Amino acid sequence: MTVTRRAVLGGGAGLGIVALGGIGLSRFLRSSAPDADVHAVLFDPDQPVLGNPQGDVTVAEFFDYQCPFCKRGHDDLMAEVEADGNLRLIMKDWPIFGGASVIAAQMVLGGVASDDYLGAQAALMATPARLSEDDVRSTLSAAGLDPDVLLGAYGRDRARWDGMLGRNAQQAAGLGLQGTPAFIVERTIHAGAMDRTALRRAIAAARATD
Template sequence: MRVVTAVAFLGGAVVALGGAVGATWLTTPAPEPTPPALTEADVRGIVQAYLAEKPDLVIDAIRAFQAREEQLEAEKRNESIAAMWDEIGGIETDPVIGNPQGDVTLVEFFDYRCGYCKRMTPEINALIEEDPKVRIVMKEFPILGPESIIASRVALAAKMQDRYAQVHDALMNHRGELDAEAIYAIAEGEGLDMEKLRADMQHPDVDATLRRNMELADALNIRGTPAFITRNGITPGAVSRSTLRDMLASARKGNS
């Protein structure tokens, strides 16, 4: 009798437990289905749709990227300037205008056939007039064709007759085609000994100066003219006299 009762009790318990589990299963919501993974095409579509809705984000990202690249390039240039300043700032064979013993140095890379360089010539001369302590190193950088090379060789040869500044200004102030005939006519008009000039144009110092300037420009990533350099950095292109003044002021502050 006790065995039957125990079996009946266990059977009832199992039924009750099964009912409870069944009731729980019936009242618990089914799990959400796992969404399919996004494909690369899905992601592209989402991004494209978002950028189409907010195009300014693209412009801002490009500008930020360019700013970072320019900053990195400027830092790299400044490191190069610091490492090579003795060569950049002028050695004995480099022409110098202004005050050779000046307290601050401005370096200009230029080409005689460059219109922007011609535009800067009166600004440079005015700067020399107003700042008697500026020393300007002239880096002949003839990149605009064979006539530019002839002009640079003539100017460097004129330096050997102590007529560099006069010939430089005359070449820069020439209007019209600056071909070989015009270049030699300018040199003759400045009273140079033409036989000596033609010989000096092939002087090893002239070759070395032009080669060194090309190497420096490559190291500093200078691709056009004019380009102005102080110890503090490079400023490319034709700039205002006030910009040149600011460059000199900053360089002087750095020298102090």
Template structure:
């Protein structure tokens, strides 16, 4: 999904702080609590941050990859952002495979390493590229394979929840970021900073 990198999609996609659910494109109410606080969804940044970013991403999405370093920089420098990852593999079969492995890496405390390595890999991923990227990130591949198989039910269930949440929000493609009460697509560093600042202002209103 390519859009102006600094344009917030008009209207509120999700009033994260207070609203139990807004009827959106599919006529289904998003489960705000599940979107924000799925206990199995990977989280980085400050777990007690005052702005939450929920990122729906695909490892084969070139715009996700382009934005990833800027998003990571903003989260790191800001210090008050909670970043929730929603692996949403919608582009190719290898998107699903990559998401499964990234989520399996979480069982060895290495989701962030897997995520960063896959986002840094250029072009459409092959299974061989995925394995090479994860090995290069220092991930234990033998344990990863064991966790992919042993935790298959949990990983599949999480991916299905992510899919259902994206559907309930009427999302059309990756990347999609829910930043406080706003929904937006591809951003650069300045764009992310601006939307975060706008989210804080909006959340501070009575």
């Protein structure tokens, strides 16, 4: 595959946004978040891209490296991207579970410069949900990566990455997201976790409306 904060909400951060399931993104943006923009959410120029960069459908996931629901569904998500071959996937870091989530996001984004983004992300998404900074470091080290090198690379491109993380948080707020995971499939928000069947249906629906 090619790689091109808001405070935690009490009790419900991992449960997603049930009330918004399936709502049309453009309609929601017009009615509730005039400052948000569909293109800005899906095509941030600083955002690493997985899957097919020219895919006909874009899937975006707002996620956190400590979110158990994000992790449970990650293998299915990546398998569907691989099997479909025409999906453009963006993983929008939204580190709402605390400091370990922030450092995890920073280290993985630091891997973009050395083409280690996908490997670092896969390693952390395969861990149990809750992490300490030591857990993040040991997981990446076990995957053959140097956490300090990754963090140094992040620091050298801090303006880019800090800007992107800030935009992700602003977009999540503008969309009314209340937790992770939250998926956007083209112009439709899907609240909470999605299994592979639900993901396929959402993708098919997006293609049917093109």
